[in-house]
Structure formats: C-alpha cells, structure tokens
Amino acid sequence: MSRRKKGRKTNILLGIICILLVGVLGSILVISRQAEQKESQRLTELADGQQSGIEDYEAVKEHAEELQKTASEEDETADSDNNTAEKSKKDKDTEAADSTDNTENEETRTISGVVCWGDDLLNGAESDTYSYMAVLQKLLTDNGYNLTVVNKTLQGGGTLSMMKMAGVSDETLQGYIAKHQQAANGAQLNVTETGIRDLTEEQTTRNDMDCIPVIFMGYYGGWNHDPAELAEQQEQILNTFQNKDQFIVVGTRPLDGTVTSEALDAALSQKWGEHYISLASVTAQPSATYEAQQAMAEAILQKLQDLGYISKAQ
Structure with a gap:
C-alpha cells in the first residue's frame, strides 16, 4: 500500500470519529437541555405550591382569628347576660328583702298608746276624772x-309654750313672736x-314617740x-314625731272668741282632712264642760277606729 492511500484511510477514520463525537455531544446537550427544562418546571411548580400553601395558611389563619374573635364576643355577651341576670336577680332579691323588711316593720311596729298634746281645760281632780284624757x-x-x-x-298654756315643750327650735319660736309683734303694730298683746x-x-x-x-x-x-x-x-309639733302619718287633730274656738268655730273648722278641716275632729260638730256644750269632754273622748275613739290606727290585738 502506498503512503497516500494509507493517509486517506486515516483521514476517513478520523472524520468518522469526529462525527460520532459530535453526535454524542449533541445528544448530551439535548439530554441536558431536557433535564434543565424539567428541573425548571419542577421548581416553578414547587414555587407555585409554596405560594398556594402560604395563601392557604393566611386564609386559614384569618379564618381562625375571626372564629376566635366571634367566640370572644359571644363569651363577652354571655358574661354580660349573666351579669345582667345576676344583677337583676340581686335587685329582685333586694326588693323582696326590702319589701319583707317593710312588711315586718309594719307588722312589728308597736303603738304603746295615745298621747294628748295641747290644752287641759280642767284642773286637779276634775281633770283626773272628767277630762277627755281620763274618759278616753x-x-x-x-x-x-x-x-x-x-x-x-x-x-292655761299658749301654743308657743306647747311647741317649746315638743322640742321646736327657739329660732322658730322667736320668728312667731316677731310676727305677732309686727302685726300688733305697738298694741298690747296677750301674754x-x-x-x-x-x-x-x-x-x-x-x-x-311610739304613741x-x-x-x-x-x-x-x-x-x-x-x-x-x-x-x-x-304641724310643727306633729313633725317632731317619727311616724307622721298617724295622728288626730281636734279643734275648738279660742277662749277669747276672736275666731268663730266655723272659721276655725274651715281652715283646719281643709288642712287635716279625715284626721280632723271639730268639737263643735260633736257637741253644743262649751269646751270645758264635762259633757263636751266626754263627747270629745268618744269622737277620738271613733276616729282611731275609723282610721284603723288601733286594734284589740294590741
């Protein structure tokens, strides 16, 4: 074989090897490209999955917070309702207790007697036997x-002295005295x-105080x-009593006759209503007589009964 032919065969062999290497390299590039695409797709899907997971997590978290808030509000409402119900119950219990206490006070309030304030028109033994107090x-x-x-x-005492005996203030008494002196305008006044x-x-x-x-x-x-x-x-005397609802007022014209029975009764009956007894309406006798004192005592007893102030159970 000649040298030329031998070199030609070598060149052909090298060309074939080069072609094979190019093919192998191309295959490798194609495979690498496909792998990169798959990896890229996988990473994209993973990233999308992670983002979706984050969004789902945020949604779940937000929903949980809403549920917690709702539960808290319901608890507060329940507590408020319970507190309101408890307060209402306490108020009712308190009202019931107060009502019971008031009822018990009314039932247990003892009246030891009847007290007579004002004028004693009879003296000594006469008073002990024939005054309206003795008869009553x-x-x-x-x-x-x-x-x-x-x-x-x-x-024989005047109403100023009676108010003092009841405990009405000196300032109030001096106010009445000044008023009387002003009205008299220098004229002589009864003591x-x-x-x-x-x-x-x-x-x-x-x-x-319990009478x-x-x-x-x-x-x-x-x-x-x-x-x-x-x-x-x-009224000044009446106001010194603890119980101002139970009382009787008896009226009679004054000794000096300066005011008639009719004028006196008109003013006092208007003021005291059912609590008032006009002595002139129950007897025609003068106030200081035994008969008038007897009639007044009987009228007072009747008024005590009519107003429901006394009962035999006492």
Whole structure:
C-alpha cells in the first residue's frame, strides 16, 4: 500500500470519529437541555405550591382569628347576660328583702298608746276624772284596747309654750313672736302671744314617740288669731314625731272668741282632712264642760277606729 492511500484511510477514520463525537455531544446537550427544562418546571411548580400553601395558611389563619374573635364576643355577651341576670336577680332579691323588711316593720311596729298634746281645760281632780284624757283611757280599756293615754298638755298654756315643750327650735319660736309683734303694730298683746312658759325637765322629756298623737291646742291663744298659723304650729309639733302619718287633730274656738268655730273648722278641716275632729260638730256644750269632754273622748275613739290606727290585738 502506498503512503497516500494509507493517509486517506486515516483521514476517513478520523472524520468518522469526529462525527460520532459530535453526535454524542449533541445528544448530551439535548439530554441536558431536557433535564434543565424539567428541573425548571419542577421548581416553578414547587414555587407555585409554596405560594398556594402560604395563601392557604393566611386564609386559614384569618379564618381562625375571626372564629376566635366571634367566640370572644359571644363569651363577652354571655358574661354580660349573666351579669345582667345576676344583677337583676340581686335587685329582685333586694326588693323582696326590702319589701319583707317593710312588711315586718309594719307588722312589728308597736303603738304603746295615745298621747294628748295641747290644752287641759280642767284642773286637779276634775281633770283626773272628767277630762277627755281620763274618759278616753276608760273607753279604751272598757273596749279591750291595751293602750295607755299619755298626758302632754299644759293648763292655761299658749301654743308657743306647747311647741317649746315638743322640742321646736327657739329660732322658730322667736320668728312667731316677731310676727305677732309686727302685726300688733305697738298694741298690747296677750301674754300667750309673746311669752313662753318655763318648763321642767319632766315636761320637755319625750316619752311618747311610739304613741299616736292627738293634738288639741289653741284654746288659750298663741297663734295670732289666725287659723292658718294655728295649723302651721300644730304641724310643727306633729313633725317632731317619727311616724307622721298617724295622728288626730281636734279643734275648738279660742277662749277669747276672736275666731268663730266655723272659721276655725274651715281652715283646719281643709288642712287635716279625715284626721280632723271639730268639737263643735260633736257637741253644743262649751269646751270645758264635762259633757263636751266626754263627747270629745268618744269622737277620738271613733276616729282611731275609723282610721284603723288601733286594734284589740294590741
């Protein structure tokens, strides 16, 4: 073989090898390209999955927070309802307790007697036997009422002294005196219109706070001949009692005749309504007679019964 032919074969062999290497390299590039595409696709899908997971997580988290908020609001509402219900129950219990206490107080309130405030028109032994107080005590006892009649009257005393005995302030008393002196305009006034009697400790001691007051005052003056002022002074004494709802007021014209029975009764009946007894309406006798005192005692007993102040169970 010639040298030329031998070189040609070598060249052909090298060309074939080059072609094969190019093919192998191309295959490798194609495979690598496909692998890269697959990896890229996988990474994209993974990234999308992660983003979806994050979004799902955020949605779930948001939903959970809403549920928690709703549950909290429901708990607060339930607590509020429970508190309201509990408060309502406590209020009802308190009202029931107060009602029970009031009922018990009304049931257990004891009335030890009847106290007579004001004028005593009879003296000494006469008073002990024939005054309306003595007669009223006998009537109560005879009718089965276990009640004592307490005497808080002043013989010949004016209404200013009676108010002092009840504990009305000196300032109030001096106000009445100044009013009387101004109205008199320098004229001479009866001593009861400006003077206040000296009283003993026994007279000013209150032992009648659990009694029903019967106020019979004004016969000897002290109220400037004005029925409206007399009613005001009666109220001053009434206000010193703890229980101001149970009382009786008896009216009679004054000793000096400056005010008629009709004028006095008109003012006092308007002021006191069903609590008022007009002595002129139950007797035609003068106030200081035994007959008038008897009639007044009977009228007071009847009024005590009519108003439901006393019962034989006491």
